[in-house]
Amino acid sequence: MPIRNARRFRVEQTEAETALWKRLRNGQLDGVKFRRQHPVSPYTVDFVAIAERLxxxxxxGQHAAQQARDERRTDYLSQQGYRVIRFWNNEVLDNPDGIMLRIRAFLEAGKSG
Structure with a gap:
């Protein structure tokens, strides 16, 4: 089921997911390999850099009402050794360069920790 969901989510990407994927794919961000809509059982995450555990x-907008669910998801991913960074869709669309800088800083912080 997680793989089927991941495939469906790849086809049904949001505008923000498409915009960010164009900047993350093919190692465009400092050679880091990202995957999109990847299962980390029992969840499917939007983007993951496996080697960096990010x-x-x-x-x-729907996530404002799902805050407790998102916190449980983040807790689970953290327990699996992943660091989680979240952005609002409008942030990605309105300030893509700023988002890339924040992701790069998050990656750099992970190298020193």
């Missing part, structure tokens, strides 16, 4: 989640 998950990037994009949240739309």
């Amino acid at each position: 998950v990037i989640e994009l949240d739309g």
